[in-house]
Structure formats: structure tokens, C-alpha cells
Amino acid sequence: MANKLTHLKELESESVYVLREVAAQFERPAILFSGGKDSIVVTHLAYKAFYPAKIPFPLVHIDTGHNFQETLDYRDALVQKLGVRLIVGSVQESIDTGRVKEEKGYNASRNRLQTTTLLDTIEKYKFDACIGGARRDEEKARAKERFFSHRDEFGQWNPKNQRPELWNIFNGKKNMGEHFRVFPISNWTEMDVWQYIYQEQIELPSIYFTHERRCFFRDGQWLAAEPCMKLKPDEEVVTQRVRCRTIGDISCTGLTLSEAHSLEEIIGEIAATRVTERGGRADDKRSETSMEDRKKEGYF
Amino acid sequence: MNTKGYLDMELLRFTTAGSVDDGKSTLIGRLLYDSKSIFEDQLEAVEEASRSRGNEEVNLALLTDGLRAEREQGITIDVAYRYFATPKRKFIIADTPGHIQYTRNMVTGASTADLAIILIDARNGVVEQTVRHTYIAVLLNIPHITVCVNKMDLIGFSEDQFEAIRKKYLEVLRKIGAHAEVNFIPISAKYGDNVVKDSDRIPWYRGGTLMHLLETVPIGHKSGEEGDPMRLPVQYVIRPISDKFPDYRGYAGRLASGALHIGERVRLLPSGLESHVKAIYQAEKAMESAFAPASVSVLLTDDIDISRGDFMVSVGQAQPQVSQSLQMMCCWFNEQEMQLNKRYLIRNTVSETVGVVKSVDYRVDINTLEHLEGVTSLKMNDIAQVTLRLAQPMVFDRYVENRTTGSVIFIDPDSFETVGAGMIVDG
């Protein structure tokens, strides 16, 4: 008899294993919840890993203050449903207290500022492991990331000093002040994530599906014309039917022209597209190695 | 779009090994490119980078080049993971460098691989590094080895030379004492011959392309066959203590091998206590049985004391060993040398104990395969058979029988770094 797991089952099993290792090896873990589909999947996997107990970690949301309202509504409903604690770290507060300085100009983004708020939040709550939804297929600098990624006491990632990870043995031991980022869905691709959402019928924020939105076009992509976005004189606001492929801060969430109403339709569109999802994120375009630079500083 | 088909795919993990410049990056780039796994923006970025370095053609190798420091040095220096899928399978590549001081990276990449691609430059044939890479693939017990003889275009697609390389390689395998299944494919990564597309320039070769092999090679070895001994290392105990589930005690873990069934009599090791399986859950879904590598939560009929690190096995099957002394093949990973009689933390699946290395039985020169005796410490990238003494008994299988329950890592108790890897030979 051939007992074979499908690749989605095998990936799920691996991620559940990683999440249980976090619960067993750390004292104060937390899930970094961005409202993006990847962190939604991680939260769903955590629900499955510990059922019928509640997820033994709080959700931490670093709120840039420039979030889609739909993301915030979804977050609050999810926390309610799961009965877990929500901790919000506010970038606006970091700006107000002078911890960081708001970027200026048309391409100003609060994405980079998040790093400070995140590290402050980790420090305040003494988190020793922060679980994120990053995947190795997203970006070149992430291809070498470990499941258990060691950070020094300044929250920095040193690509030269990462612990080797063999088989499925994870070493989460650390000195005072150090902490870990843990990436349970490291081995998933964008397609796996969508297929899994479909297989598990996971609810998503409505903006992942097609809707009418006021947008403008900049640097090869559509962006939302929200009050926090400063338009150049020649940029024109038009109403388009769009969906989000990945959700972050409004300033760097590229919108895809789409008519996809259902998960099947989204999967069909993705199978046909020829651009990576990060291709729709303005923050990665700044330089060839921008993601790597932000990682070293302590970005997710 | 056939959603059903995609949901049914299997996963193959493979690793690639070759010396610098054998064409490993080009081969991976070719696999991704010809299987249409490269997105336009990635390709544009690579075209841009190729142009800015004055390369005339698009350099496929740049697709897999990672961090900046490495890009500056022009070599890959760590394990990088790549993903692609065809309509038949999803693939994970552990891309490891061929550079001399990085044995540890290849060991790391090989630890989870179902298949190893060993790359040989057709002009150079079997070289010292080929021996080394093959030795590691065999040591890590990778079930399938595929030898790709690359740059066939540079030797005029010569069948004779290919055959000579094949013979030489088989000799190496014999010397290592390998039982892995081996395939040989003549390719040209740069031009795509026999990678994804058939080649009409190598008419004498009748085996399939590399991609065909990757899509069809059996991967049953990692699934939980009924006959395989059931192994469930208990990772975590789920205790909701809620009104709805007042007495629920779920023993959570990932099956390392075999299958588990409701009603089955199980034994917990090292305690030796026995009970029966009352229920198997994956979240709210109750199951009749489960098999490796599934993650499950198991309920037992008796209230016995079980905690993280305990091993659940089936009473009627071959039992794992329980011992306080271990003989293992060890690969050292750290700049700080391994010292005899120093205390290390030894972790096997999810359990951990203190251990000291009592002796180095022999070190292996992995270029010549010679056994060197009289060794008392190990340097980074050394491979040796060592004998360990543990503070507590460890439950394990021999590595050749079970890659999950037969492997350990060494953790330095001061720095907490992972400093070595071990494959258990015997108790």
C-alpha cells in the first residue's frame, strides 16, 4: 500500500512541526501578523497545531497607520474568533515619540520605519521568538534563510553566522537578549499558499478579491489612491477593478487588475502570470539588494 | 486550470553538488528557465545584471546567486533553497557550493534530500571533489544519485568519453561501498541538452532527460509504508484544560516512519510503559490511521506520564535501540575544534541529553577515502567515526535504517551554536 502525502499535506505537516517546536523551545513566542495572506496561513497552521487548545502565542501587528481598513477589520474578527491576544505596535507612535523620522517625498514609505517599532515591541514584551510568514521563494536574500533564524541582541541578521539546520532538528538555544525569527512556511511557494487557502477554505480579507478602487499608476504598477499617498502632478486617479496579490503597507502594496471573484479564479490568474508577487512591491525595487539590507537591520 | 491535479502533487527534495565552474548555477537556472518557473521581473533583473557585467548572453547562473557578499566574490557560500513545479511534481532544491571548505553546507543540504545531482565537467571527468561529493551523498544516505556529465558540447558529445567517466565513477562508488541507485545523464546545461528538452545532438543516449527523471523517480522511501516500524517522537503535549475538553491530553508529534492505527498497542520509550491508541487527530479531524511524515495529535486509553522527548513505537514491530553509548559518523561544523571529553548537548529528533566524545575511532580523508587513526580532535569539515558517552539513555535507530531517528546534532553548551552533525552507526 502506498501511503503518500500530497505536497500540500507534507508542507502542512512540516509547518505544524515547526510551530510545535516553537511552543516547546521558547518561553515567549509571538506570531507577527501583518494581515497578509502568508501570516493568515501561519495563523491557521498554528490553530491546527494546537487544537483543541488555543494558540499559545499572541498575535503581534506592527501597524504602520497606513493599512487598508479591510485588513484591520479582518484582524480584529480573527483575534475574536481564535480567542488569542492581540498586541499592536504603532509606527505612528514611534514617529510621535521621535524614535523614527517619517520619510519625505513621493515614494515615502513607512515600511522601513516598521523595523524600529518591531524591535521596540519585541523588547517591551520580551519576545524570544517571533513567528513570521516569510517564504524562501519570495526573494533571493530569503533563499538562504533558516526556519529558526538567529538574531543578535540588536535584532540583526548576520547572513554569515546562521546556524546550520539539518534534518528536522531545530536549535533554538540562545544567550540573554538574543532572539529568533521563525518561518514555518519557508518551503512554501506563492502557489502553495493559494492552493492551501483553497483546500482549507480559509477566509481572507475582501481586498484579495476583485473590487472597485480609486488608483493611480506609478513605476509600472497600480497603487491605491488613499489619503496617505501623495500624488505627483501628472498622476491621475482612476477607478479600476483590482485585487491585492500580497498586502502590506498601502504605500507599497501593488494592485493587480483582476476580475477574480473566487479562489479558483485567483489560482487560475496566478498560474498564468509571469511576474513575482514581490514584483508588485515598491520597497524591493530600490536597489538590487534592498531586501537583504532591510533584513540585516532586523526587518521581518 | 485543473486545481485537483495540483492538489495531488508530490514533493521531491534534491540537492546539487559540483566543483566550482562545473555549471551548477547554470544547470539550476536552466531547470527553472525551461520549466517556465522564472517570472518576467526576475528574468529582467538577471538580464540587467548580465548586461551591467558585460555578459553578452543572459547568464542563467545569476538567477541562483544569492547574497551580496557572495555576488561580489562570485561564488555561492551557503545552502540556498529554490522552488519550482511542473504539472507532475513540486521540487525543492538545496543548492550547495562545491568550494573546498564547505563540506558542512553540502552535508546540510543533503540531510533532507531524496535525490542528489552530482555534476561532472566532461572535460575533467571524475576529480577529487566528485569523490568527496559522492561520499557525502552516500554518508547522508540519499536514496538516489544522478550523475550529470555537463558541458558535453565541449567534448563534441563524445560517447566514448562519457562511457569512460561512467566506468570511473562506478569504481568510486564501489570503493565507497554505496548501494544507492545511480543514473548517468550527458547534458549541456548552457544549451539545454537533456536538461528539460531532449537533445538531438546526443543520439546515442537513450535514457530520459534530467527533468523526466526528477518527475518520475520513486519517492516511496519517505512515506509511511505499513511494514516500516512506527516511530512517533512526542514533541509537545496538548492540554486545553477547557470546559469543553476537560481531560484532553494530546501527544503531538510528526511520524518519523511507519503508520499508526486506532486500537494499536503502543509502547513509550525509554519508560517502557504501554497503552492503546484511542484517537488520532489532525486539528478537529479524527482519523482511523496516519502515516509518516504526518503531524498528528494522539490520545491514549491510559493516563500515563509522557512528556516531550518520549518515543512512541508499536509493540508488535522492530524496536529502536536505547543506549547511553553511541557510535556515529560525525561531521564537524565549527571553527572551534571538537574536543574529546568536552560536554556537548546532543539532540536527536526532539530529545536532548549531554554527551562527551570518548574517542575518535578514525577520521576519513574524503578525497582518498583513507581511514586515518590516532586522531584526537576534529576540525571544521572533518568527517570521522566517533564514540560517545551520554548522560541519559537515548532512543534511536541506526541512521541507515531511519534518517530521522538515526541523526543527531551537537550543540556547544557555551555558544549554543550547532557545531556538528552525527549519523548513528550503532549503540
Ligand SMILES: Nc1nc2c(ncn2[C@@H]2O[C@H](COP(=O)(O)OP(=O)(O)O)[C@@H](O)[C@H]2O)c(=O)[nH]1
Ligand atoms: N560550454 C558550456 N559551458 C557551460 C556549460 N554549463 C556551464 N557552462 C559555463 O561554465 C561556467 C561556470 O558555470 P556556473 O554555472 O557559474 O558554475 P558553478 O560554479 O558550478 O555554479 C560559466 O561560464 C558557464 O557559462 C555547458 O553545458 N557548456
